[in-house]
Amino acid sequence: MSDSLERLYLAVLAAKDLDPATSRTARLFQRGPSKMAKKLAEEAIEVVIDAVNGDSEAVIRESADLLYNLTVLWASAGVRPEDVWREMARREDLLGIAEKLPKSPMKLPKVASPRISARRPIVALEGRAARKRH
């Protein structure tokens, strides 16, 4: 997927200075970021409406339009696809770390209110911190 988005991004960059009369992309660049943002938002709304209606073919078509408009906005904002991939990789790394962490919190002794038991260590830490200050 990233390959085709990168190709689309390059096609958008190549088209941005073409004649606005013949190129939709050049027309969007001529109109500026707010028009681009409006187009992107419209496509996003179309995707969600189609998804809610269960029309998966329309979701596919509108998603392609959405991605086109997203690459136009990236190009206008000076954001490159690799910038987005880097952020996604960073999140993937973080999630990898999260997956290695224990899924359930430390088991606490059974008490009447779990809310109170969860607070206890904080109260103890505050007390210790307060003693240190004096």
Ligand SMILES: N=c1c2ncn([C@@H]3O[C@H](COP(=O)(O)OP(=O)(O)OP(=O)(O)O)[C@@H](O)[C@H]3O)c2ncn1[C@@H]1O[C@H](COP(=O)(O)O)[C@@H](O)[C@H]1O
């Ligand atoms: N990948 C796309 C692409 N995907 C979607 N779209 C257009 O974006 C439209 C979706 O927006 P809209 O629903 O608003 O279209 P519309 O209903 O015709 O409304 P208007 O935009 O005309 O107001 C689609 O109908 C497509 O025409 C695209 N337009 C261009 N590209 C590529 O962008 C590059 C530059 O193309 P030009 O912009 O034609 O120079 C080329 O590589 C193209 O293949």
